[in-house]
Amino acid sequence: MTHLYGALTSRVLAAISLLWLLSASAAQAAELPDFTEIVAQQSPAVVKIIVEASTSRAGPDVDAEEIPEFLRRYFQMPNPPQGPQERMATGSGFMISEDGYVVTNHHVVEDADLVTVRLSDRREYEAEVVGLDPRSDLALLRIDAEDLPYLVLGEDDALKVGEWVLAIGSPFGLDYSVTAGIVSAKGRSLPTRSRENYVPFLQTDVAINPGNSGGPLFNLKGEVVGVNSQIFTTRAGGSIGLSFAIPVNVVRNVVNQLRDSGTVTRGWLGVTIQNVDRNLGESFGLDRPRGALISQIAGDGPAAQSGLEPGDIIIEFDDEPIETSADLPHVVGLIAPGTEVDVLIVRDRKQKTIEVEVGGLDADDSVDQAYRDGQEDASRGGRLGIVVEEAPEEMLSRWDLSGGVVVRSVEPDSAADEAGLMPGDVITAVGATPVRSLEVFSEIVGELEDGASVPLRLIRRGSPMFIGLRLGD
Known part of the structure; x- marks a missing residue:
């Protein structure tokens, strides 16, 4: 009797387990999206x-x-x-x-x-x-045809990371293949070969392969939220789950201009910018690293005309937060030339709002006008750990500088070494004070407080940039 009871109990438990697994599978299937209607x-x-x-x-x-x-x-x-x-x-x-x-x-x-x-x-x-x-x-x-089916462009602002998306295209020539995945990230910065960076790409794990380029990326409403453009791939050329699409707000802006005039004009500020790391953020008085640091300004550009200066950190542009330097071109490029916007900056450790009239960058303008991320008798600056000398006139003239000192050597494990200073760098400003001569540089360094963080403006291989330097206690 006991044996019979145990056998019945085992069968009941097995049936309950099977029912639980079936219900769990059904619930999981119910949570997955059905793409068939969108595809059709x-x-x-x-x-x-x-x-x-x-x-x-x-x-x-x-x-x-x-x-x-x-x-x-x-x-x-x-x-x-x-x-x-x-x-x-x-x-x-x-x-x-x-x-x-x-x-x-x-x-x-x-x-x-x-x-x-x-x-x-x-x-x-x-x-x-x-x-x-x-x-x-x-x-x-x-194409010369009428009454064609067409797609509706959605709203990029409504798209969220983790949302399901769907791609239709012709990978490897296989017409009308369908793949699906989720949005992995937004606002990815992928500079072009000319180092321009005007597209805040959508990153997805949708399988995209050669031949998918130019095809639409859909949300679950069947709206186009992007145009598939790039993949990160193996040497064999296949998909590894890193795909990038041009977001629909960029698509709408560009397509409307191409349809109206055949060309595209973008907003332009006329600055060279660089990212703000922890040392720079601390030296400029920021609570955390953020913003786009202006390292150089075009003499006749919108930034110069508005009063922006090298050393300003842009933390908001037209009410859009600027977390990294790569965010700035994305925002400015979508603004119509001639538009006046408010720019929130940090200058001398204080926030300040400046009104800027955005300029225009035509499709055939030189890349030199585009945004770029920043590149990168002797006297000893003992506190910094460097040997410097007056910058020769030929160097000042070549880079259009009014003064500066050239770094000839850097002591290992010094403040300058930890900050990343290199022989050949030309220091043109310490904090907000321009370096006009070797004597001025020595005076500035001598007045720095122990433990202070200070930004240095310098020229490295012809490119202006800032670095943050922290003195020892």
């Missing part, structure tokens, strides 16, 4: 971009017949192709109006001789390139 409704507006371009491939610099046969076999150079070669490439895009406007990436159609747009029903149209914007990696095309 929105995929007809997603297109495949087919690009044809000619590339010149030069032949060898020497006559192959003059190379010994065994070397020709070794280097595999029997008959290298000569002259122009045809290049075929594919990407993704999506329609934003019923009269044929199509958005894709700039790098997808760059240098194209012929751009073809293929719809989901396999209709193909030759596309006109309306405008290109390499700074945002966006392009606007148009």
